[in-house]
Amino acid sequence: MKRSDCLKKSISDIENGHGNPTFDNLCDLLHALNLSFESLLPSVTSEDDSHFQRWINCYLSSTKANRRVLLSNSENLSRELKERTDK
Numbered sequence: 001m002k003r004s005d006c007l008k009k010s011i012s013d014i015e016n017g018h019g020n021p022t023f024d025n026l027c028d029l030l031h032a033l034n035l036s037f038e039s040l041l042p043s044v045t046s047e048d049d050s051h052f053q054r055w056i057n058c059y060l061s062s063t064k065a066n067r068r069v070l071l072s073n074s075e076n077l078s079r080e081l082k083e084r085t086d087k
Helices: 008-015 023-032 047-060 064-086
Strands: none
Touching: 008 023, 023 064, 047 064
16 A cells, blocks of 8 residues: 555545546556456457557556546547447
8 A cells, every 4th residue: 555646545445336536546556466458458459459548558657637538538539439320
């Protein structure tokens, strides 16, 4: 826990199923435990997995401030694309 920026209560909530980690908390936990995102994902690879990995690499190579911008823009773009698809 000392190796992570997550609060003790947050970790306890996650462990007990009372909360979900934010993406930043998940990154911190994976780093603290010396794990990769790949260790959380199925070993089957596809083109979608490759695209997802590219997005993760962009996210991880960004500063914390830029990560927020990247995530916010991704969410906004996802909503907009969904709205266009629903029309």
